[in-house]
Amino acid sequence: MASICREEVLSMAEQFHYNSVLAPYMNQLIRIKNSAGISALRTKWILKEFDDYASAYRLTDPHISEEFITEWRKTRKADCDRTLYAKYSVWSQLTTLMCRRGCSCFIPCLPKQPKPNFAPTIFTDEQIKAIFDAADKYRLYDIRMGTALISMPALLRLMYATGMRVSEALSIRNSDVHLDEHYILLRKTKNGSERISPLGDEMTKVLAEYISYRNAMPLAHVAEDSGLLFVKSDGTGISPNAVYQHFKKLLVECGIPHKGNHMGPRVHDQRHTYAVHALVQMSRMGMDLYASLPILSANLGHHSLSATEQYVHLTCAMYPELEEQCSPINVFVYPQICKAYDYDN
Numbered sequence: 001m002a003s004i005c006r007e008e009v010l011s012m013a014e015q016f017h018y019n020s021v022l023a024p025y026m027n028q029l030i031r032i033k034n035s036a037g038i039s040a041l042r043t044k045w046i047l048k049e050f051d052d053y054a055s056a057y058r059l060t061d062p063h064i065s066e067e068f069i070t071e072w073r074k075t076r077k078a079d080c081d082r083t084l085y086a087k088y089s090v091w092s093q094l095t096t097l098m099c100r101r102g103c104s105c106f107i108p109c110l111p112k113q114p115k116p117n118f119a120p121t122i123f124t125d126e127q128i129k130a131i132f133d134a135a136d137k138y139r140l141y142d143i144r145m146g147t148a149l150i151s152m153p154a155l156l157r158l159m160y161a162t163g164m165r166v167s168e169a170l171s172i173r174n175s176d177v178h179l180d181e182h183y184i185l186l187r188k189t190k191n192g193s194e195r196i197s198p199l200g201d202e203m204t205k206v207l208a209e210y211i212s213y214r215n216a217m218p219l220a221h222v223a224e225d226s227g228l229l230f231v232k233s234d235g236t237g238i239s240p241n242a243v244y245q246h247f248k249k250l251l252v253e254c255g256i257p258h259k260g261n262h263m264g265p266r267v268h269d270q271r272h273t274y275a276v277h278a279l280v281q282m283s284r285m286g287m288d289l290y291a292s293l294p295i296l297s298a299n300l301g302h303h304s305l306s307a308t309e310q311y312v313h314l315t316c317a318m319y320p321e322l323e324e325q326c327s328p329i330n331v332f333v334y335p336q337i338c339k340a341y342d343y344d345n
Helices: 002-015 023-035 041-057 066-074 081-100 125-137 149-162 166-170 201-216 240-254 269-284 293-300 305-318
Strands: 183-186 195-198
Touching: 023 041, 023 081, 041 066, 041 081, 125 149, 125 240, 125 269, 149 166, 149 201, 149 240, 149 269, 166 240, 195 293, 269 293, 269 305, 293 305
Parallel strands: none
Antiparallel strands: 183 195
16 A cells, blocks of 8 residues: 555656746745645646646746747637636746746736536435435446445435535545544645544444445455545545446436536535535524634635635525525625635536
8 A cells, every 4th residue: 555655656746747947936836835735736737738838839948928828828729718717827826936036927917707607506405315315225236346336325425414525525544534533634625725524423423334334345455544435345446437427326316307518416516505504504503694604614625705605695595584694794794805606616
């Protein structure tokens, strides 16, 4: 297991070995982000694209002109608006850093922030229960050792109970699970910052039962601290695509229409459902919806309350009676300066 981890680290280091004249500044930008506790994986991939383009462009001195950015933009015809926004953001960060280090660079303006082009599906309590029941009853009709079926009931429940992203849940190691203290430590998150995800009593029982059955399988190293929490029947890790495929089958079993073409319902909609249901629960306990925002924001791993505020509007639209409980002072405490949303949509 240790040798596998070392190979993965070496492979990752080779992938992000920058070779152009911009390499020193790219590496410095990554170091700054890492020192702030941000893994910056997406930034590394974007910088790799910039590095390859700078080499192909035969850039010989650390100077980025407006013409250079314009020519790069012409090569990105297949990128969607959200991808372009992310790449321009990295260009802005890199050129700003270079200017501060004495290089004369053109700092591009960010394009208009794109809006989501779909509405998330918020499952009802009955639909969530139906999905869980279908996952419990789902059976294989042939012998396949590489199936993720054994993990699906616990995995889906954990995502709904905590609001985890599927990538976060699949990256959990055994050493990150602390059932006695009722929490899981998430190390690989979308925003690159570690966070603690609390577990309720029922979710703790579900995970304890899943782990006992998983450890009973004749698989080497499955219970080691470095092993993954959720595995397939052969002990290997689960890909997000495998979860998506199983989830679509469960939707069919439950009679929930699936639109397809990225229009949902998606596994990620469990995260949206968790957020709305959590706000409804806190509101019915007497908490103001806006006063609940910091709690929900911390659980979701958002870096700003503006990314979480969308769920207040969504909750009020679905449960109009709850809006009456919001204090008028929140208009001044949480002004709508700009529209923001969670980039993992």
